[in-house]
Amino acid sequence: MSTIRTLRSGWKQISNKARWILLIYMCALVLISGLDGIALFLFSKLGLNIAGELTSDYPSGNLILGIWCIVLFLIRSATALGITWVGCIILAHEETAIGQRNLHTYFNMEWKTRLSEKVSGIYDFVDRGPNSLVQQYILSFATLIAEIFSSLVIFGVILSLNTITALSGFLFFIFVALSQHKVISLSSRRAGLEIAENFTGTYNHLSDAFYLSKLLQITPSLSFSSIILLKRRGLSNARARAVFIESLPRYMMESVLVLGVIVVGVATLVTQGSSAIVPSLAIFALAAFRILPSINRIQGLILGLIGREPIAQMALRSFEVSKPKLIARTTEIQKDFILELKDVFFSYEHSGQPLLSDISFQFRRGLQYAIVGPSGSGKSTLMDICMGLLVPDSGSVSRFFLMQDKIAYSSQETFVVSASLAQNVALEWTDEVIDLECVKWALGLSSLEINDLKIQVNQNSLSGGEKQRLGIARALYRKPTLLFLDEPTSALDTDTELDVMKSINELRGKTTVLIASHKLSTIKHADVIIYIENGAIKGSGSLTEVQALMPDFDEHI
Numbered sequence: 200m201s202t203i204r205t206l207r208s209g210w211k212q213i214s215n216k217a218r219w220i221l222l223i224y225m226c227a228l229v230l231i232s233g234l235d236g237i238a239l240f241l242f243s244k245l246g247l248n249i250a251g252e253l254t255s256d257y258p259s260g261n262l263i264l265g266i267w268c269i270v271l272f273l274i275r276s277a278t279a280l281g282i283t284w285v286g287c288i289i290l291a292h293e294e295t296a297i298g299q300r301n302l303h304t305y306f307n308m309e310w311k312t313r314l315s316e317k318v319s320g321i322y323d324f325v326d327r328g329p330n331s332l333v334q335q336y337i338l339s340f341a342t343l344i345a346e347i348f349s350s351l352v353i354f355g356v357i358l359s360l361n362t363i364t365a366l367s368g369f370l371f372f373i374f375v376a377l378s379q380h381k382v383i384s385l386s387s388r389r390a391g392l393e394i395a396e397n398f399t400g401t402y403n404h405l406s407d408a409f410y411l412s413k414l415l416q417i418t419p420s421l422s423f424s425s426i427i428l429l430k431r432r433g434l435s436n437a438r439a440r441a442v443f444i445e446s447l448p449r450y451m452m453e454s455v456l457v458l459g460v461i462v463v464g465v466a467t468l469v470t471q472g473s474s475a476i477v478p479s480l481a482i483f484a485l486a487a488f489r490i491l492p493s494i495n496r497i498q499g500l501i502l503g504l505i506g507r508e509p510i511a512q513m514a515l516r517s518f519e520v521s522k523p524k525l526i527a528r529t530t531e532i533q534k535d536f537i538l539e540l541k542d543v544f545f546s547y548e549h550s551g552q553p554l555l556s557d558i559s560f561q562f563r564r565g566l567q568y569a570i571v572g573p574s575g576s577g578k579s580t581l582m583d584i585c586m587g588l589l590v591p592d593s594g595s596v597s598r599f600f601l602m603q604d605k606i607a608y609s610s611q612e613t614f615v616v617s618a619s620l621a622q623n624v625a626l627e628w629t630d631e632v633i634d635l636e637c638v639k640w641a642l643g644l645s646s647l648e649i650n651d652l653k654i655q656v657n658q659n660s661l662s663g664g665e666k667q668r669l670g671i672a673r674a675l676y677r678k679p680t681l682l683f684l685d686e687p688t689s690a691l692d693t694d695t696e697l698d699v700m701k702s703i704n705e706l707r708g709k710t711t712v713l714i715a716s717h718k719l720s721t722i723k724h725a726d727v728i729i730y731i732e733n734g735a736i737k738g739s740g741s742l743t744e745v746q747a748l749m750p751d752f753d754e755h756i
């Protein structure tokens with residue numbers, strides 16, 4: 200039943216054009232099977248003629264019949280190949296479109312949901328799921344429908360040749376196929392589920408292996424490679440089982456063919472007498488030759504649909520895409536402010552203790568704010584709320600944005616993508632859209648003096664301090680009016696920190712800056728210091744005011 204549900208959801212995902220192509224594809228395959236039927240009919244006539252050849256006066260007629268048979272079979276195969284090719288290409292476009300839509304959904308997914316996502320989630324949702332859904336699932340279904348029609352056509356032809364043989368043979372094969380299906384389909388579904396589960400596990404572990412490679416090289420883990428082995432073994436075994444299960448019907452059917460000979464022989468003997476046995480068995484052999492592969496294919500396709508369903512499902516996950524209501528109407532009074540938090544409460548788990556409680560604050564345009572407090576007090580979480588990534592459980596966040604306002608962010612850890620330095624700063628992958636002058640300007644302000652903008656960098660080729668400066672350059676490149684810097688100087692030496700902070704301080708007046716930091720040297724020039732502890736604002740004001748208000752302030756930073 201879930202197979203049908205997945206098909207229905209998949210059908211809704213593809214475009215109208217693709218639906219039409221699939222319908223044409225199915226009709227073409229059915230027509231092809233019509234050709235098949237005619238060829239088969241001629242072929243059987245030829246067989247019967249040759250059987251009576253000794254008395255026949257028209258050997259040339261047989262030759263023409265024979266040539267027609269061959270031509271029809273060849274046309275059929277060529278057309279089938281052509282239409283399959285067109286179907287595959289069109290569906291490749293659909294697969295890309297679904298993947299792209301899913302990527303968009305992924306990027307707009309509620310941040311809280313994204314926090315619990317694993318790395319394999321994006322692979323499954325954007326690539327593997329759509330591929331399985333379209334190329335393996337929907338296409339297989341269309342092929343299945345066409346295959347059922349084809350076997351009915353062939354059945355019709357054989358029926359016209361010999362009713363009893365065709366009926367008994369067909370019913371026999373259907374009975375065997377149904378019994379087989381009952382036995383095998385469960386295993387097929389189980390194998391499909393195992394493939395999906397172990398694939399996800401393997402890819403999560405492999406991505407961990409990639410990011411931990413340096414650490415694990417120095418201090419090998421006792422269990423890491425064996426846990427990967429376990430997942431991979433599970434994956435390989437499940438894949439092998441799926442292949443085996445799909446090929447099972449073929450071999451089983453071939454062995455029951457012998458049984459079929461007995462069934463048809465007995466049926467003919469009982470209904471038509473012993474003289475009819477030989478021609479009847481000849482027709483049965485012909486039927487088996489044409490119908491068996493068809494029934495095998497049908498069964499293989501059904502098993503494939505059942506087995507691939509869990510992977511196809513990965514393309515159909517749905518996510519909450521609720522964007523927080525951030526943009527507030529700008530009134531005259533609010534023109535001087537850019538951001539306002541009112542009575543904000545927040546917890547990562549709804550039932551748990553609030554991590555942030557009763558936070559209210561107004562941020563004036565052009566000033567520099569420092570969010571200060573012990574590690575784990577909620578500084579980064581507060582920033583995520585201000586940026587609109589996390590939605591408060593209660594209270595409101597308002598952003599008084601004007602047309603020209605832009606937001607940028609530099610996170611606590613900077614991830615370097617495997618691309619050129621300029622591409623890394625702009626976070627653009629095609630050079631035409633990169634403003635190189637702006638890249639140079641941003642790198643200068645963040646004191647990352649690498650002159651060759653085209654130099655290829657990656658996560659392992661920059662030092663911690665360089666990564667951090669790259670992160671700041673990325674944010675500055677966007678020329679923001681609201682800039683969030685989360686621990687921007689934690690990996691910088693005193694001199695570099697001084698240079699970077701000088702640049703940040705020069706943004707005063709044009710850019711509202713929110714810095715979360717532990718370091719006094721980073722926050723000492725801030726206009727307003729917000730001291731938070733245990734998720735609540737304990738004090739705010741200038742450095743001297745906060746120091747006076749909180750006697751143990753210096754201990755915490």
Ligand SMILES: Nc1ncnc2c1ncn2[C@@H]1O[C@H](COP(=O)(O)OP(=O)(O)O)[C@@H](O)[C@H]1O
Nearest residue numbers: 314547554572573574575576577578579580581
């Ligand atoms: N995604 C998350 N799910 C659950 N708890 C989290 C998550 N992110 C952070 N926390 C918890 O919230 C608390 C505050 O984290 P954070 O805002 O990063 O603190 P800070 O930036 O002040 O060091 C920490 O105890 C942390 O473990």
Ligand SMILES: [Mg+2]
Nearest residue numbers: 578579611685
């Ligand atoms: Mg933090």
